[in-house]
Amino acid sequence: MIITIGREYGSGGHDVGERLAEKLGIVLYDKDDLAEKLKSLGDYEEVKSFYEERPANSLLYVIAREEDRKMNEKPFEQIKSITENQSCVIIGRCANVIFRNEEEHISVFVHADLEKRIKRIAGTNHISEKEAELLIRETDKRRDEFHNQYTGENWGDSRRYQLSVDSGMIGIEQTVQLICDYMEAKKWWRDCGRQGI
Numbered sequence: 001m002i003i004t005i006g007r008e009y010g011s012g013g014h015d016v017g018e019r020l021a022e023k024l025g026i027v028l029y030d031k032d033d034l035a036e037k038l039k040s041l042g043d044y045e046e047v048k049s050f051y052e053e054r055p056a057n058s059l060l061y062v063i064a065r066e067e068d069r070k071m072n073e074k075p076f077e078q079i080k081s082i083t084e085n086q087s088c089v090i091i092g093r094c095a096n097v098i099f100r101n102e103e104e105h106i107s108v109f110v111h112a113d114l115e116k117r118i119k120r121i122a123g124t125n126h127i128s129e130k131e132a133e134l135l136i137r138e139t140d141k142r143r144d145e146f147h148n149q150y151t152g153e154n155w156g157d158s159r160r161y162q163l164s165v166d167s168g169m170i171g172i173e174q175t176v177q178l179i180c181d182y183m184e185a186k187k188w189w190r191d192c193g194r195q196g197i
Contacts, residue, residue, distance in 0.1 A: 001087040002102060003179065004095035006109045006156065009139035010117030012167050013110035014091055019176045021089040029083065030091040037082050050075040053146045096161055097151045106186065108179055109161040112168030
C-alpha cells in the first residue's frame with residue numbers, strides 16, 4: 001500500500017502523513033527523507049533541482065530541460081526504486097502521479113481555508129498573520145509551479161486525487177481516520193463490490 005499526500009501549505013498535511021504512517025505502522029517519506037536516501041546512495045546531484053523545488057523560471061533552464069526530457073523521469077524512477085516492495089506514506093514529490101497506475105495506491109490532497117492556514121502557520125512559526133499569509137501564498141505558488149513542471153498537471157486539482165480532504169473542517173485526527181476509512185472502502189470494493197456483493 002502506497003499512500004501519497006499532496007497538501008496546501010498550512011493545512012497540516014505533513015502532520016496527517018506522520019500520524020497516518022504511525023497508525024498503520026509503515027514508513028513515511030518526505031522530501032528530506034528521500035533526498036537523504038539518495039545522498040547516501042550517491043544519486044542525489046543529478047536530481048538536486050527536483051528536491052530543491054526549483055521550477056523552470058529562466059530561458060536557459062527551460063532550454064536545458066527541453067534538451068533532456070528524461071531528466072523529468074529520473075527522480076520518479078528513483079522514488080519508485082526507494083519505495084519498492086514496501087508500504088509507505090509519501091508526502092509531496094508528485095507522488096500522486098508517480099504511483100497513479102498502481103492498484104495498491106491511494107492519493108490524497110489535504111487542503112483548508114486560507115484563514116485557518118494563516119493562523120496555523122503564524123502560530124507554529126511565531127510570525128505575524130500578515131507574514132504567514134505571504135509565506136503561504138509563496139509556498140503554494142512554488143508547489144504549483146513545481147508540480148506543473150514535472151507532471152504537466154494542475155497541482156491540487158481534485159480530479160487528480162482519489163480523496164480530497166478539508167482538514168480545516170474536521171481536524172488532523174479525523175482526516176487520518178477518513179483516509180483509513182477510505183482505504184477500507186477501497187479494499188471492500190476491490191474484494192467484494194466488483195462482484196456485485
